[in-house]
Amino acid sequence: MTVGIFTALIFATSLLAGLLGALTGLGGGVIIVPMLALVFKVDLRYAIGASLISVIATSSGSAVAYVRQGLSNVRIGMFLEVATTLGALLGAYLTLKISTHWIAVIFGCVLLYSAATSFRKRRKHPGTAAPDRTAVALKLSGSYCENGVRHDYVAHRVPLGFGIMFGAGTLSGLLGIGSGAVKVLAMDVAMRLPFKVSTTTSNFMIGVTAAASAGVYLARGYIDPGLALPVMLGVLGGSLLGSKLLIKAPVHTLRIVFSFVILALGAEMIFSGATGRL
């Protein structure tokens, strides 16, 4: 295979991963890493490094739109980034200590969990919980407008959310993914923030979280420019395309189908890791 064909194939695969990532709401990183490792036999460390770069690009690119709409909460994001960046630093150091077999198994479990969350129905939060003291002291509140109606919200169970965020950061640094599914879990389920605020703030935080492990990745040679180029451009292009499609087409059935693809990828990662092939 020549470098031209190789780059084109990786680009096309990354485009598909970005598209799937946007349509399922899981992000491109969680899909491109198993594809690179299982289909192209790329070493897991190179796959993780390239994915991390694409995650930073996608997060920064889509945050432009969200921040301008005033949907993401900069204070809540910044406060929780304390947890995610520290977690990411820990995760990046763990990649140096843990064998790739184990990383593959952990990756597979995260894939299974992520696929499961896209099947789960969203519950409405009870709207009249008492305001949380820690949240008020830390100014973890805000408001957003939807269809001309103003919605006010305050965060709840801040320590629990903070703890889950640390875990999300560790996974992000260990696996080179945005771990948006876990970030949304922390904000939506634990802290009871509105779903829209959770998803957009999570997206906004992903870039900063990923940047915290990038330093370790750079110094250890996980990021190969020749591989990062097609992966980053492909995933970015695919997710921009995917978010445009989301607005136009009803994608519910598509989403279920893709979730099965992700379940299969997760099972294959666990199997390959456990049998020592990754």
Add this chain to the structure above:
Amino acid sequence: MQKPRPELSDMQMDAAIANMLRFGISLAATLMILGGWFYLQHPTMQPSDYSHFHGTAIDLHNLGKVLTGTRLADSTSVLELGIVLLIATPVARVALCVVDFARQRDKLYVAVSFFVLLVLLYSLFRGGR
């Protein structure tokens, strides 16, 4: 002195962050595409072997030479500079937040965002060592 209306300054902050992110990512993507053009000048070459891990570190000091032009035609250096700029974009975003919170006289969040900035700088310059 009249206190600035918090919501108005939050909106200005949002706009500043959005502009900063757009600038950073456009510049990084342009460099990556330029580097990619150089990189694919000889498309019939063999690609690197990615099935085995070699671990060649990206050296931040070497990248200065891209700026002075001595390594401009070296595709790897241009790509590396694009990657480093991409990583620097969220870091610059946090730095901007430190300044903006200071302007809003929000001491608590100046401290919070400054701490996040320190973690990021530690990772970039001391991480992996």
